[in-house]
Amino acid sequence: MIKSIKIALLLVCFPVVLYAQKNQGYCATMEMLEYQQSKDPFLKKRMEIIETFTRKNIKKQQKNEKQQKIAGDVYRIPVVVHILYNEESENISDAQIKSQITTTNRDFAYLRTINKWPQAANTEIEFYLAKVDPNGKETNGITRKKTDKTNWFYYFNPDKTNDIKRTSKGGVSPWNPEEYLNIWVVNLGKNLYGYAQFPGGDISTDGVVVNVKCFGNKRWNSSFDLKPTREFGKTLTHEIGHYLNLRHIWGDGDCREDDFVADTPNSDAPNYGIQKSHMSCGSLDMIENFMDYSDDEVMSIFTEGQKQRMRTVFDDGGARRKLAESDKELVCGTVENYRKIVEINNKVWIEWDAPFNSYEYIIKYKSENGNEHTKTVKDGKTKAVLDQLEPGAIHEIQIGAVCRNKNEVNYNSFIYIPDNLHYTPCETGISELNDTENQYDNNDYDDDIEYKAGHISEIMVNDDVNMMNYSNYNDQFYSNFLWNTLLTFKADAENSLYIGAENYSMDYSFAVFIDYNWDGSFTQDERVHFTPPTIFHDQYNTNYIRKEITIKLSKDLPFGEIYPMRIAYRTDSKAATGCGEFDAGEIEDYFVIISSESDYSPRESQNILNDNYLSLVKSNKLLNKKDKITLFPSQATNSINIKTNFSPMNSVFEIINTLGQVKMKGKLKYSPIIDISGLKPGIYHFILNNNKKNAKSFVKL
Incomplete structure (x- = not known):
């Protein structure tokens, strides 16, 4: 139940950490909030305004009778990870960082259903390492700095702990928080897992801090040095939840306190460890929720109500709207492949999937006899007609993706041999036709x-x-x-x-x-x-x-x-x-x-x-060729795409593991995209229409 709009605070001092459970880890977000409110008399009012906006926006969404669940465009958020290390073991690898980002994206894009909690939701929020830094230069979205600090957490001085975020104090100042989600990975001692700043706080300290021993997913690499209960990357997911305006699921109090989310059950305290279930406040606790304290192995869901709260901060008028509009992935993609729709009379009609950040294409094609042609495709179109082909001759086709906002063209080359197919409809005796064809127009209007x-x-x-x-x-x-x-x-x-x-x-x-x-x-x-x-x-x-x-x-x-x-x-x-x-x-x-x-x-x-x-x-x-199946990408996280030279409609597919066990099966309809997010990481084989000789393999990351 959602109670009053008043912001609940823990009336404890920062050093009295989380229920005095000495042997349990904890998140210090609420303690940091209490300290910041004590120093900033206007923070509480700003957060009340954000809460009012949040509730009005959610209520408005719920009145929309056309959608039972809140859905919309996927918000893609640029991330920069700041590594502060004293020992080399704390200077974690790029691979460990990427394992964490991938894990967090999986957590936010939950696609399965737990019968126990049908309100589990795909938040439609994604995170990616920034490709452009504040100066407009290319970056991998990671900064590294060696420091003389062995532990950044100060029990009796929250402000000094935030020196993590100040270059002048030995830390690293944030990249513009309105354009980047800043994540600091540091040594926070034995029991502090991390903390985050709620929307509305001081922009100079905005972001998320995670203990280096809780950052990464050991399932990717068993050599990652992580805490046994926090080895699967759920700490960052939890802290980003705070960053996007979620409270702890127990409301940081007894049964009278609330987390401002309607579809999460009331609870009187956090849950720890690995439990099958737990009752409190007269109902079953949602121990699987990312905003509880269960071990990483248990955490698995956000709810629809939590999704609404988080997405609201990115909506028009939301506290983090500018971040949702930030584009730090300007490195343009390349056309990976093209599809031939039909070829006839020395012409071929092709189309391709638009790579990221491209809006125009330059197509160059040249026969082995030296004849060259160039076409330009504008206005975001991804199809073209290539004419004057030479039957039987080898042609090199180069499709260049023109990068948006950059004077750059990324070319990819393909080899094509025309089928020498000719089709001539009977003569119609048309003599009055005066066609003034536009070279940029594939149709004759x-x-x-x-x-x-x-x-x-x-x-x-x-x-x-x-x-x-x-x-x-x-x-x-x-x-x-x-x-x-x-x-x-x-x-x-x-x-x-x-x-x-x-x-x-x-x-x-x-x-x-x-x-x-x-x-x-x-x-x-x-x-x-x-x-x-x-x-x-x-x-x-x-x-x-x-x-x-x-x-x-x-x-x-x-x-x-x-x-x-x-x-x-x-x-x-x-x-x-x-x-x-x-x-x-x-x-x-x-x-x-x-x-x-x-x-x-x-x-x-x-x-x-x-x-x-x-x-x-x-x-x-037309083609008179054997069935051909193409699967991409070969290493996939959420979905795979199927391309064929025949109609795939109603084709039966199976996905089997290396032991020969069928893990997925179904029928292809209009979309050639198959959701594989529910598969465990590993090697799989895709089989269409029981044609095992034409099986395609892929790796689920």
Whole structure:
């Protein structure tokens, strides 16, 4: 239960440490808060203002009926770790530091469910070592300083303990706390694990302090010198909880005190050690909570209520909003790989995953015969058409990621050999087409074309849109042959195809053909719809036609296959045949991918090249290659990505360990991303459709 907004304080002196348990470790956050409030008469008021904001913001979120849990963008927080050491054993390695950051991220991104505590939450907060220092120079996010101090904790002088954070006193002053989470790792003696500063405190001492014997995860390396009960990295998680406005779960008092979180049970004291359960205040204690004092082996959860409190400090108006907006990871990434969507007539359509901090791409490709070409892709797009390829020749493709805020391009090279596949649709006799192509535009839009007569200007498949708003979907103004436009049809249900066209005569006909045999002809037996010449008046624009066509395909079509589709529009009956004399804009050709009713998403057809799943779909008719599976990254913490040269939809996967035990299994749907956060660290094998010969291995960190 959340009680009054008044900030509870421990009325004890700093040296009287935590319940007088001499042999137990402790966190000194509340004692440090009491001392700071005694020195700063306005601190208590600032914290009350922050608490009022927190409660109002949480209440506002809870009124949102559309979300039962608080979700949003992941807040990524830049971190700098300051190592202060006297002995070399205290100058811990980069590996030990990284093990701690990774552990803390796992703790904050809890994805499993404890039946005992269903309110366990993924906080959607991540931490990363800063890549840019306050002077704008590259850094690894770690500072090191040798000192003459053997123990930084002063029992009778809290302010002197904070000399850790003062360069003038032998410590290290914080990097701008509004841009970095400062973490000091020092020797704090035998029993003090660490302490943190709540939001609202003095900015010159803002951050987290952790005992060097509690910083790191021994599961990464058994040689890390850590306290036996604090060897799995939970101390930093606990202290960052304070830093983000969480109190100890027992409220630092008896059953009448509270931690300001609704979904944590009341408790009258901290829990220590390894317990299966403990009762207090008439309820079961949440001994697994990171804000208790249980051993690292036991701690495992934050709750939804704690998540709300922590995220609120990063929200608009929150005490640490500037930190959430800080970007200290400006080192740009590299395009790791690309995917071929389709290749035809010496052109290939490719796309790639956007690396971090890139917004523009320069693509250079060169054949073994020396012919070079360059294309620029702007506005954050991650797809391109490479033309003038030489069939059978080896091509080197370089995709350069232009770094945001830096005059830098990171290139990665790939080898590509065109398949020499040619597909030519039957001639349509178009002679009035005047295409003025923009080199930065992969599509040919109507404003680049001169038309002799009426023309198709917009289409939509299976999208439940009011026809009055149809003009909002006018981004498919294409010319004759649209290999970069992929539409999705259901094979086992009716499909609604909306067509909009300019009309300079009041009678017209529509026809739709699907070239099932890929021979380039659109014959009568491949016609899936025909509307004979009809007089039609549009109530909004007498020179514009909007028509809904219902198409039902054969159930026998294999899911994931791609076929050419032609839409013909004429002001007479000539649309009944897919070939012949047509004017510019009266013929449009598309790709159609076949989906099942159960796995169909209505908006797949709109911007297909941006869809995570369908961009991976390749037609076996086009590629005629063996199934290929790619898994990345090879070392992963939270998820792995699967790439295939075939439709992965409904494919069954298994993840097994080195003993052959199945640890995960399921079906791939639209997303090729698999969450592996629940796996223990180790080596695993990914098997798709029981094809053990094509198994892929990865390391779970």
